[in-house]
Structure formats: C-alpha cells, structure tokens
Amino acid sequence: MAHEATVNTHRTKWWSGGKSPFNIEYGKVMMWYFLMSDAFTFGAFLISYGTTRFSQNFWPDPNVVFNALPGAGHANLPLVFVSIMTFILIISSVTMVLAVHAGHNRNKADVQKWLIWTIVGGLAFLGCQALEWHHLLTAEHATLIDGKIELISQTTRHNPWGQLIHGPELTTALQHSSSQTLATLVAENHLSAASHGELLQMPKDQLVQLVSNSEIHVRETGPVAFGGFFYGITGFHGFHVFSGVIINIVMLLMTNNNVFENKGHYLMIEKAGLYWHFVDLVWVFVFLCFYLI
Amino acid sequence: MSSHYDPTKDISPSAAYPEVTVHHHHSDDATFKKRVKKTTILLSVITIIELAIGFGIYFLHKGEPPYFLVLFLKGIVCILTLAKAYYIVSVFMHLGDEIRNFMMTIVVPLALFIWFIIAFLADGQSYKDLRNKYDKHFEETTMPAPHATPSAEPAKGEGH
Structure with a gap:
C-alpha cells in the first residue's frame, strides 16, 4: 500500500476533480492550517521575547530563576521541576498516539484507556504549572531597590533576578534597610534560633552581621519585561493544554456514548490528537526559550 | 458521507470520506x-x-x-x-x-520563520548597540560587571 501511494502521486491527476487533491478529509486539512496559524502566533510571541532579550545588556540566568522543586524547600535544584513537566508532556503525547492507533483498529476499550491516560497527563502538567507559578509569585527574594534591600517576588512589574551585589555595596545596602526586612530575611533563612519577634528587638548591627555572614544572595532588580513574557507565553501555552484536556474529555465522552462506533470510524480522535501533539510541540520551544538558553 | 448508524453495514473511513482516494497504510x-x-x-x-x-x-x-x-x-x-x-x-x-x-x-x-527570527533578533541587537552608544546611563546601569569582583569577595563569591 505504501508503495502504491508513492507511485500514485506521480500517476494520479490530483486536481482533475472528484477526489481530495491532498488526499485527506476536510476536517484534518483545516486542523493542520489552524495549527500552522497557531504556530505563527506562538512564534511571534517567542520572537518578541527574543527581540527584547537581545536588546538588553543583562538577562537573568534561567538556572537561577527556576531552581525550586515543590517539597524540597530552599534546595537549589535548577531545571529539575521543569524537566519533570517536559517528560509528563512527552509521555502524554505518546499515550495520545496510542489512542489514535486504537481508533484505527476500532478498539473502543483501548481508545478509552489511552485517552484517560492522556487526560491524566494533561492535568498533571497543569498542576505542575500552577505550582511553579505559585512559587514564582509568592517566594520573596532580597533585592536592592533605591539603595536598600526589599523583599520582592517575580511578578509582571518586578523582577528580583538582577546582578548579584557584593562587598561594600552590599554592606551599605544592608545598613540602609529596615530592621523589619532584615529580621524577616534572617527568620526565613533560619540564620538565627531567635523567633521573628525577638529578631525585631535585636540591634540592627547584629542583624546586618547575621545577613552578611550568610550565603544569602542579594541582587539588583532585573529586566521588568521578563515577568510579562514568562507569564504571558507559558500562560498562553497552559491555556492550550487546558483546552486540549477539554477536547480530550469530549472525545472520551463521545467514545463512551458510542458516537464513533456508530459512525464506523474514529477519525475525530486523529484531529484531537493533532492538536494535542501541537501542544507538546510548542512546549518543546517554550522549554528551549525560557529554561534552556 | 452520511453518518447514520446502519448495523448491517460496516462503514469504513473510506465510505465516510469518499474523496480520500488513496488510503494510508x-x-x-x-x-x-x-x-x-x-x-x-x-x-x-x-x-x-x-x-x-x-x-x-x-x-x-x-x-x-x-x-x-x-x-x-x-x-x-x-x-x-x-x-x-x-x-x-x-x-x-x-x-x-x-x-x-x-x-x-x-x-x-x-519558512517565513527564517526571516522572522533573523530580522527581529537583529533588530533587538541593533537597539541595544545604539542605546549603549548614545545612552551612557543605560550602559552603566545595566552592563554586567566584569567577573573579577566575585572572586575578590569570597564571602559572596558563589556568583552564579
């Protein structure tokens, strides 16, 4: 059959009417063109991020920004969590391939089984993304703002991932900071056995001493655009994952209701599969642009 | 292209989509x-x-x-x-x-992406070069310091 197909492409008059010149059904052609347009949307977002990044003298190192793993506390684990997310998405792509294949064989039970695993994978990915966003939005970092240290998190307005500050600059900044901030910094990093209340009573010099003897990193503010691009693009991708999960749930319900069985074919699953693989494909590039380079 | 269920017939994909003439292997x-x-x-x-x-x-x-x-x-x-x-x-x-x-x-x-990526990254690069040339404040406040400082300051030197 495969050979027949290749021979046919030379023999057949594809454009003479009566047949699909592209030899696929309408819905699939349109899904492909939709995905192509979506690729340009994502491409434009990622390229605008690249343009902004190329226009800056300094850009945060992703290994510094994304170094947390839920449940691992303050441990420095760059790339670990995002690699888990990447593998979840690759595996869910594989289960989708298996669901489509089961559809070709008109094997209803297998279609159901693999669709359920794909949905589970999608939900797991979304859960991971929620944890990641939560961590970035709530974890506070010591940042040099207007000559003193403040505790800020990664938002679309603030970026705590600028260049490290050292030596005399750091000492001056610590002396200008409020006791409140220093006490919080000492307590959060477990630099002293004293409670937060006791730390607030401590002379400021002593707090400054505790912080400057520690391994705490104090940074300048980084490029503000980082947050908008990161949340915007990973959010847009997450929205695609979410709609993919919804589409897969609809496919599962239709399978359960024998819709495809009655039609005599499961070609609809193929189109849902194309969308799902595209979501995985986009992640490959998001992963590259935000986490690897 | 009717999709009504007829239990006497097994509707294959080819019957559902007659315009698809060569079937995938x-x-x-x-x-x-x-x-x-x-x-x-x-x-x-x-x-x-x-x-x-x-x-x-x-x-x-x-x-x-x-x-x-x-x-x-x-x-x-x-x-x-x-x-x-x-x-x-x-x-x-x-x-x-x-x-x-x-x-x-x-x-x-x-293939448009080839132009798209090259053109826009070059645009960003050119904007940076022009700003560094004409906006010295931008250059002084954002240019990373040479890496000599961290090693001179071992207390905070774990600079990554």
Missing part, C-alpha cells in the same frame, strides 16, 4: 509499537542531552563564562530542539505520511 501492531517506542526513546534521550547541556551552562556560569563556548552549547540545544520538533511532527502527527503537495502547504509557509 496502517502498519501492523508490532511495527507500529516498535516505531512509537523508538521515537519515545529518541525524544527522551534528546531531552536528557539538552538537560545535561543546560546543567553544563549552569556550572560554566559559576566561574568566568567563556562567551563562545556558552553560545556554542546554546546553538547545540537549539538544533536538538529542532530535531525533537521534526520527530513529533513527522512521526506523532504523521505529516511524513501525507502526500507531498499537502506537506508543502504546511512546511513552505513556515
């Missing part, structure tokens, strides 16, 4: 499973290599990062990503199994 289960398994392993291995390079860049950043080595490693990661994209599209999405005319209607427009 669906390989037998064993060949199919082998192909999917191979691709999964390939994608996983490429991802692991990418992560290893990512860690490599992380450790290089701890010292004085050799500019061209980092750039070279990032280039390799980009090429590996394109390889992953190729396998996802051609094997998982079966674009490789469609007829050539159709494949080209997808692939040829994507």
Whole structure:
C-alpha cells in the first residue's frame, strides 16, 4: 500500500476533480492550517521575547530563576521541576498516539484507556504549572531597590533576578534597610534560633552581621519585561493544554456514548490528537526559550 | 458521507470520506509499537542531552563564562530542539505520511520563520548597540560587571 501511494502521486491527476487533491478529509486539512496559524502566533510571541532579550545588556540566568522543586524547600535544584513537566508532556503525547492507533483498529476499550491516560497527563502538567507559578509569585527574594534591600517576588512589574551585589555595596545596602526586612530575611533563612519577634528587638548591627555572614544572595532588580513574557507565553501555552484536556474529555465522552462506533470510524480522535501533539510541540520551544538558553 | 448508524453495514473511513482516494497504510501492531517506542526513546534521550547541556551552562556560569563556548552549547540545544520538533511532527502527527503537495502547504509557509527570527533578533541587537552608544546611563546601569569582583569577595563569591 505504501508503495502504491508513492507511485500514485506521480500517476494520479490530483486536481482533475472528484477526489481530495491532498488526499485527506476536510476536517484534518483545516486542523493542520489552524495549527500552522497557531504556530505563527506562538512564534511571534517567542520572537518578541527574543527581540527584547537581545536588546538588553543583562538577562537573568534561567538556572537561577527556576531552581525550586515543590517539597524540597530552599534546595537549589535548577531545571529539575521543569524537566519533570517536559517528560509528563512527552509521555502524554505518546499515550495520545496510542489512542489514535486504537481508533484505527476500532478498539473502543483501548481508545478509552489511552485517552484517560492522556487526560491524566494533561492535568498533571497543569498542576505542575500552577505550582511553579505559585512559587514564582509568592517566594520573596532580597533585592536592592533605591539603595536598600526589599523583599520582592517575580511578578509582571518586578523582577528580583538582577546582578548579584557584593562587598561594600552590599554592606551599605544592608545598613540602609529596615530592621523589619532584615529580621524577616534572617527568620526565613533560619540564620538565627531567635523567633521573628525577638529578631525585631535585636540591634540592627547584629542583624546586618547575621545577613552578611550568610550565603544569602542579594541582587539588583532585573529586566521588568521578563515577568510579562514568562507569564504571558507559558500562560498562553497552559491555556492550550487546558483546552486540549477539554477536547480530550469530549472525545472520551463521545467514545463512551458510542458516537464513533456508530459512525464506523474514529477519525475525530486523529484531529484531537493533532492538536494535542501541537501542544507538546510548542512546549518543546517554550522549554528551549525560557529554561534552556 | 452520511453518518447514520446502519448495523448491517460496516462503514469504513473510506465510505465516510469518499474523496480520500488513496488510503494510508496502517502498519501492523508490532511495527507500529516498535516505531512509537523508538521515537519515545529518541525524544527522551534528546531531552536528557539538552538537560545535561543546560546543567553544563549552569556550572560554566559559576566561574568566568567563556562567551563562545556558552553560545556554542546554546546553538547545540537549539538544533536538538529542532530535531525533537521534526520527530513529533513527522512521526506523532504523521505529516511524513501525507502526500507531498499537502506537506508543502504546511512546511513552505513556515519558512517565513527564517526571516522572522533573523530580522527581529537583529533588530533587538541593533537597539541595544545604539542605546549603549548614545545612552551612557543605560550602559552603566545595566552592563554586567566584569567577573573579577566575585572572586575578590569570597564571602559572596558563589556568583552564579
């Protein structure tokens, strides 16, 4: 059959009417063109991020920004969590391939089984993304703002991932900071056995001493655009994952209701599969642009 | 293209879509499973290599990062990503199994990306160069300091 197909492409008059010149059904052609347009949307977002990044003298190192793993506390684990997310998405792509294949064989039970695993994978990915966003939005970092240290998190307005500050600059900044901030910094990093209340009573010099003897990193503010691009693009991708999960749930319900069985074919699953693989494909590039380079 | 259920007939995809005249060759289960398994392993291995390079860049950043080595490693990661994209599209999405005319209607427009990426990254680069030239405040406040300082200050020297 495969050979027949290749021979046919030379023999057949594809454009003479009566047949699909592209030899696929309408819905699939349109899904492909939709995905192509979506690729340009994502491409434009990622390229605008690249343009902004190329226009800056300094850009945060992703290994510094994304170094947390839920449940691992303050441990420095760059790339670990995002690699888990990447593998979840690759595996869910594989289960989708298996669901489509089961559809070709008109094997209803297998279609159901693999669709359920794909949905589970999608939900797991979304859960991971929620944890990641939560961590970035709530974890506070010591940042040099207007000559003193403040505790800020990664938002679309603030970026705590600028260049490290050292030596005399750091000492001056610590002396200008409020006791409140220093006490919080000492307590959060477990630099002293004293409670937060006791730390607030401590002379400021002593707090400054505790912080400057520690391994705490104090940074300048980084490029503000980082947050908008990161949340915007990973959010847009997450929205695609979410709609993919919804589409897969609809496919599962239709399978359960024998819709495809009655039609005599499961070609609809193929189109849902194309969308799902595209979501995985986009992640490959998001992963590259935000986490690897 | 009627989709009403008739239990006496087995409606094949070809009956549902008569305009599709040449049918895809669906390989037998064993060949199919082998192909999917191979691709999964390939994608996983490429991802692991990418992560290893990512860690490599992380450790290089701890010292004085050799500019061209980092750039070279990032280039390799980009090429590996394109390889992953190729396998996802051609094997998982079966674009490789469609007829050539159709494949080209997808692939040829994507060639716009070649111009798109080069033009806009060059634009960003040029904006940076112009700002550094004419806006000294921008240059002084954002240019990373030479890496000599961290080693002179061992207390905070774990600069990554």
